[in-house]
Amino acid sequence: MLEKNYNPKDFEEKIYSDWEQSGDFIPDMSKNSEAYSVVIPPPNVTGVLHMGHALDDTLQDILIRYNRMLGKKVLWQPGTDHAGIATQMVVERNLAKEGISRHDLGRDKFIETVWKWREQSGGTICKQLRRLGASCDWSRERFTMDEGLSRAVRKIFVSLYKDGLIYKAKKLVNWDSKFMTAVSDLEVVQKETLGKMYYYKYPIEGSTNEFVHIATTRPETMFGDTAVAISKDNEKLKHLIGKNAVLPIINRPIPIIADDHADPEKGTGAVKITPAHDFNDFEVGKRHNLPLINILNEDATLNENTPFAGVDTQTARKMTIAKLEELGLMEKIEDHPMVIPYGDRSGVVIEPLMTDQWFVDAPVLAKEAIRVVEDGEMEFVPKSYEKTYFEWMRNIQPWCISRQLWWGHQMPIWYGPDGKIFCEENETEAQAEADKHYGQKVELTRETDVLDTWFSSGLWAFSTLGWPDNTEHLQTFYPTSVLVTGFDIIFFWVARMMMMSMYMMKKVPFRKAYIHGLVRDEKGQKMSKSKGNTVDPMETIEKYGADALRFFMAAMETQGRDVNMSEARIAGYRNFATKLWNAARFGEMNNCTLHPEFNPQDIKLSVNKWIMAKADIATKEVTDNLNSYRFSDAANAVYQFIWGTFCDWYIELIKPVLYGADEEAKAETRATFAWVLDRILVILHPFMPFITTELWNNTAKRDIKLIHFAWPQVKEVDIQVMSDIDWAIDLISVIRSLRAEMNLPAGARLNVFLKDVNLQSQQNLKEFKTIVCSLARLDNLDILQGEITSDMVQSVFRETSVLLPLKGVVDFAAERERLNKELESLNKNLEGYARKLDNPSFVERAPQAVVEEEKRRQAEALENKSKVESALARIANL
RNA sequence: GGGUGUGUAGCUCAGUGGUAUGAGCACUACGUUGACAUCGUAGGGGUCGCUGGUUCGAUCCCAGCCACACCCACCA
Numbered sequence: 001m002l003e004k005n006y007n008p009k010d011f012e013e014k015i016y017s018d019w020e021q022s023g024d025f026i027p028d029m030s031k032n033s034e035a036y037s038v039v040i041p042p043p044n045v046t047g048v049l050h051m052g053h054a055l056d057d058t059l060q061d062i063l064i065r066y067n068r069m070l071g072k073k074v075l076w077q078p079g080t081d082h083a084g085i086a087t088q089m090v091v092e093r094n095l096a097k098e099g100i101s102r103h104d105l106g107r108d109k110f111i112e113t114v115w116k117w118r119e120q121s122g123g124t125i126c127k128q129l130r131r132l133g134a135s136c137d138w139s140r141e142r143f144t145m146d147e148g149l150s151r152a153v154r155k156i157f158v159s160l161y162k163d164g165l166i167y168k169a170k171k172l173v174n175w176d177s178k179f180m181t182a183v184s185d186l187e188v189v190q191k192e193t194l195g196k197m198y199y200y201k202y203p204i205e206g207s208t209n210e211f212v213h214i215a216t217t218r219p220e221t222m223f224g225d226t227a228v229a230i231s232k233d234n235e236k237l238k239h240l241i242g243k244n245a246v247l248p249i250i251n252r253p254i255p256i257i258a259d260d261h262a263d264p265e266k267g268t269g270a271v272k273i274t275p276a277h278d279f280n281d282f283e284v285g286k287r288h289n290l291p292l293i294n295i296l297n298e299d300a301t302l303n304e305n306t307p308f309a310g311v312d313t314q315t316a317r318k319m320t321i322a323k324l325e326e327l328g329l330m331e332k333i334e335d336h337p338m339v340i341p342y343g344d345r346s347g348v349v350i351e352p353l354m355t356d357q358w359f360v361d362a363p364v365l366a367k368e369a370i371r372v373v374e375d376g377e378m379e380f381v382p383k384s385y386e387k388t389y390f391e392w393m394r395n396i397q398p399w400c401i402s403r404q405l406w407w408g409h410q411m412p413i414w415y416g417p418d419g420k421i422f423c424e425e426n427e428t429e430a431q432a433e434a435d436k437h438y439g440q441k442v443e444l445t446r447e448t449d450v451l452d453t454w455f456s457s458g459l460w461a462f463s464t465l466g467w468p469d470n471t472e473h474l475q476t477f478y479p480t481s482v483l484v485t486g487f488d489i490i491f492f493w494v495a496r497m498m499m500m501s502m503y504m505m506k507k508v509p510f511r512k513a514y515i516h517g518l519v520r521d522e523k524g525q526k527m528s529k530s531k532g533n534t535v536d537p538m539e540t541i542e543k544y545g546a547d548a549l550r551f552f553m554a555a556m557e558t559q560g561r562d563v564n565m566s567e568a569r570i571a572g573y574r575n576f577a578t579k580l581w582n583a584a585r586f587g588e589m590n591n592c593t594l595h596p597e598f599n600p601q602d603i604k605l606s607v608n609k610w611i612m613a614k615a616d617i618a619t620k621e622v623t624d625n626l627n628s629y630r631f632s633d634a635a636n637a638v639y640q641f642i643w644g645t646f647c648d649w650y651i652e653l654i655k656p657v658l659y660g661a662d663e664e665a666k667a668e669t670r671a672t673f674a675w676v677l678d679r680i681l682v683i684l685h686p687f688m689p690f691i692t693t694e695l696w697n698n699t700a701k702r703d704i705k706l707i708h709f710a711w712p713q714v715k716e717v718d719i720q721v722m723s724d725i726d727w728a729i730d731l732i733s734v735i736r737s738l739r740a741e742m743n744l745p746a747g748a749r750l751n752v753f754l755k756d757v758n759l760q761s762q763q764n765l766k767e768f769k770t771i772v773c774s775l776a777r778l779d780n781l782d783i784l785q786g787e788i789t790s791d792m793v794q795s796v797f798r799e800t801s802v803l804l805p806l807k808g809v810v811d812f813a814a815e816r817e818r819l820n821k822e823l824e825s826l827n828k829n830l831e832g833y834a835r836k837l838d839n840p841s842f843v844e845r846a847p848q849a850v851v852e853e854e855k856r857r858q859a860e861a862l863e864n865k866s867k868v869e870s871a872l873a874r875i876a877n878l
Numbered sequence: 879g880g881g882u883g884u885g886u887a888g889c890u891c892a893g894u895g896g897u898a899u900g901a902g903c904a905c906u907a908c909g910u911u912g913a914c915a916u917c918g919u920a921g922g923g924g925u926c927g928c929u930g931g932u933u934c935g936a937u938c939c940c941a942g943c944c945a946c947a948c949c950c951a952c953c954a
Binding site for chain 1: 880882889890892896897902903911912914916917934
């Protein structure tokens with residue numbers, strides 16, 4: 001017995017544990033069928049589920065469940081990411097509350113603490129994914145810092161190094177002074193800021209009244225200046241080229257050089273060159289062999305190469321200006337809108353800094369990653385993201401992968417006594433290599449840097465399947481079928497996976513990349529903790545059930561668009577679940593059970609044939625749309641079928657049968673109801689796995705679980721049956737509409753007559769008279785014998801006039817108004833038809849079918865017009 | 879500066895070279911008819927951003943413009 005009310009809390013968690021405990025998410029490797037696999041974008045191990053995950057993982061689960069029902073061997077590979085900087089930050093913050101810094105603990109102790117932290121809070125997000133209904137194979141859960149995955153990291157690192165695709169270099173990198181580490185270009189966010197432009201001048205060496213005028217936004221970097229550049233085409237200033245300027249305060253002479261980097265139109269036309277602290281200046285320095293003077297410490301304070309050692313940049317800036325003022329060299333300070341780089345995690349200003357770092361030769365790896373997309377071996381959905389991908393890949397810069405952090409994969413690099421690099425998968429091998437090289441036992445020191453988090457994420461598609469071992473899962477499930485992720489990590493992750501996979505596996509990591517948008521708040525604003533507009537998916541699930549949230553995500557997911565949260569809409573989908581629940585209860589109350597010998601071929605009643613055909617059409621729509629990743633269309637098709645067709649019409653249409661006396665018809669209808677409800681549960685299951693399973697389990701004894709039930713294959717649909725029932729439905733709607741517009745009391749029983757009824761309609765009338773009378777609340781419905789009388793209101797329906805005699809009841813003014821409105825609408829349509837059909841080029845050039853259809857419409861409208869006009873004439877004086 | 883996307887009903891958005899049978903929510907009127915008030919029935923509401931072009935026909939294709947959003951680059 002189903003509960004009176006739909007209450008998802010009663011069964012969602014129970015059903016999930018049953019699936020998990022029964023191993024329903026684990027692929028049957030012995031099954032001889034097509035493989036389908038998805039790797040989950042690994043959430044941060046310390047993270048909690050947010051709406052972005054809810055969207056991403058709902059879409060994946062829909063695909064996974066759908067393909068599982070298609071009978072494929074399905075794996076959804078779960079796991080979490082160690083998220084280097086993010087996790088280290090969280091743990092350090094916790095330690096800070098106790099007044100401890102990571103340096104107090106030391107590296108080993110600190111890492112131990114992180115692992116402990118992971119034990120405690122690492123499970124949260126996976127529990128939450130279960131609550132959402134995600135059917136991952138949890139027995140295979142992986143973590144990027146697992147031994148297996150770490151081995152994959154070391155192996156690929158060594159391989160890349162030996163192929164010359166990983167190298168160490170002293171370069172200008174983005175330096176995060178909070179975490180005191182290098183970060184990659186992607187981890188830098190540019191923010192619009194209103195800053196200042198400082199104008200001042202450097203004296204020319206050997207002259208007392210000659211100066212070169214400089215404009216800069218960072219005056220404190222002057223201590224690292226090693227030249228001033230002027231364009232050779234700068235007529236006003238080119239006379240200075242070749243002379244020396246003298247850096248004030250420290251009185252160091254620097255050359256004035258000719259370089260086109262100095263745009264005569266911008267600033268003062270002369271540019272101070274600080275090769276160690278500016279990416280452009282670095283290039284200029286390279287061209288002119290300028291010395292590099294580093295003026296910053298790792299914490300972004302100035303160093304002993306400046307007069308302000310130990311002072312932070314902001315303060316040093318003020319001090320520098322003060323000094324310049326004192327020397328009479330400051331000229332002006334202007335407001336200057338500019339873009340300043342910040343660390344995406346730390347939020348501090350990123351300083352370009354010269355350091356030894358490790359790089360992946362991304363431009364080389366990008367080649368194959370570009371080719372396979374060009375060749376269609378990997379396709380983006382929607383396709384337009386290819387452009388973004390190509391644009392970035394074709395302009396890719398070397399990828400800085402070393403981080404001066406503690407939490408992460410320590411690089412498999414050892415240094416010999418003379419600094420020679422030994423890159424091997426483990427210390428023993430490195431030691432052996434070194435001993436061989438030096439001809440004696442030597443002491444090695446290990447590189448302390450760890451790898452960028454995205455390095456290990458880049459291997460995710462194959463490392464989680466067991467690589468470097470050639471496991472059964474790797475053989476079966478690689479390449480994976482589709483990757484589902486947000487556009488915001490195309491560069492961070494998708495691109496890196498493509499490069500790493502093509503390098504190591506020589507095969508794409510996934511055949512398709514389905515890219516979705518962001519989940520925003522109700523007003524389309526980006527959700528963020530600081531704005532306080534975040535919505536917690538767990539609270540939403542608590543309130544409306546996981547099915548409602550999932551259906552919302554699916555229904556809102558249209559390719560390429562962001563999803564705006566809408567609580568009202570989620571409530572609407574909860575109502576949808578309630579509707580289905582009640583429909584199932586209706587079936588239960590009326591003993592609608594599926595007979596084992598039920599054969600769709602034997603169905604006699606039109607209404608039953610009709611609903612089965614409709615079910616097939618809906619099934620086909622859901623199938624086609626899922627196959628092309630059109631989630632909202634798929635969701636809407638099943639929604640419309642269940643609510644708009646099954647509940648609104650079918651259930652109403654069969655009530656007279658179920659409450660009637662024809663036992664044979666009753667039995668057939670009960671069985672059909674059960675058959676269609678089953679079909680509904682099947683095609684809705686990927687979207688709403690919980691309620692469908694609950695109903696599946698409670699409406700019949702089942703041999704097979706819904707999660708494994710075969711997805712239906714649809715055959716041809718009987719069009720005639722469809723249009724017969726549609727005739728009845730349309731007629732009912734016309735009569736209802738007439739009643740409402742005439743303001744007739746809902747309780748009033750009426751007689752309705754039809755005039756101009758063709759043969760097909762006469763048959764329909766015979767068959768559906770009872771149903772139409774019942775649903776349109778009529779006493780009788782007949783073909784009109786004799787003339788239309790003046791008390792009849794008239795509506796036109798296809799070729800037929802619908803006549804409602806209303807002696808004494810009707811408001812004729814309202815009726816005239818209604819008819820005039822209809823006349824107006826008909827005239828408007830007729831104008832449209834005439835415009836086309838009177839146009840010779842339309843008749844000549846438009847497709848024949850379109851012209852015919854237009855003529856048919858015109859004829860019908862003309863006929864209806866004359867009917868409406870005569871109706872109007874009849875009641876003109878009443 | 880380079881690029882991408884979006885502008886359709888009050889709101890949030892689908893959709894389409896042939897009268898916009900648009901959806902959900904909101905709104906109005908009526909309603910408790912033996913699944914469901916987390917409901918039902920009926921209804922109001924749109925110059926499909928603007929201007930040109932292609933076409934027999936454009937909301938849809940093309941160009942330009944306006945507005946908004948996002949991505950990439952850029953600390954003189």
